[in-house]
Amino acid sequence: MFRRTIATQICRCRLYSTSGPEIRDALLARVKEAMKAKDTSTSTTLRSILAEINAADKTSDSKISSSAVISILRKATARRQDAAEQYTQASRPDLAEKELREVNLLSEFLPPLLSEADIDSNIRDALTTLGLNPPVNDRKVLGQLFKQFYSKVDRALVDTEVVKKRAEIIAAGSP
CATH class of the missing domain: 1.10.10 (Arc Repressor Mutant, subunit A)
Incomplete structure (x- = not known):
């Protein structure tokens, strides 16, 4: 039991960095809430974003900044928006609706753009x-x-x- 607890703590430290803590912490907290509520679509979407952030961490020498995390979120939102438009054109409103729900979810974590x-x-x-x-x-x-x-x-x-x-x-x- 003791070994498993230590291994879990080590994995948590390694998987999720603390650079850009306000956004990363908010994403992690939301993933935990979604997992507790058994909301698979929310947890899957947010975990994919965290995977992109962690992949970006690995490609750079240091942890990426919160500005880079925001950029990753904006790109992911744009990809999903584009996919929703393509699904709508292909007469697949069910898939378009799923993508738009993900866009709305990710938009909660984005700061507003300057006017x-x-x-x-x-x-x-x-x-x-x-x-x-x-x-x-x-x-x-x-x-x-x-x-x-x-x-x-x-x-x-x-x-x-x-x-x-x-x-x-x-x-x-x-x-």
């Missing part, structure tokens, strides 16, 4: 920090702008396509 107004203000701050005035059309300068922007704003909190579009609009001199 366009916040993105715009951060882009303008980056422009003034760099000492640039619109219009700016040079790709090299836009690269510096993005570098300055992402030094202040975490990539996991923004949609990068929206940032790119808004930066091009603001840098071109349009409001």
Whole structure:
């Protein structure tokens, strides 16, 4: 009995890292709740996310940051959203509904994205920090702008396509 308890504790320490503890701990707690409630769909979905996070941990030298964990969650959500659309097109509403339930479950763990107004203000701050005035059309300068922007704003909190579009609009001199 004693050996099994120690082995279980060692396995728990090895399987789940503590980097990005707030998200990882929330995922683990939710998996435990789902397992106790015998909710297999929730536990399976969350365990697959934890497996992706642990795989990412193994590929890097250190534990991945909570920003990377959020990115993994966003990608998993996007994959499931895409799958739901494909199932809907294929006239499989039962599978589409399952994927959408998983999207809703994973969305609970994601922080909200920054609004366009916040993105715009951060882009303008980056422009003034760099000492640039619109219009700016040079790709090299836009690269510096993005570098300055992402030094202040975490990539996991923004949609990068929206940032790119808004930066091009603001840098071109349009409001």
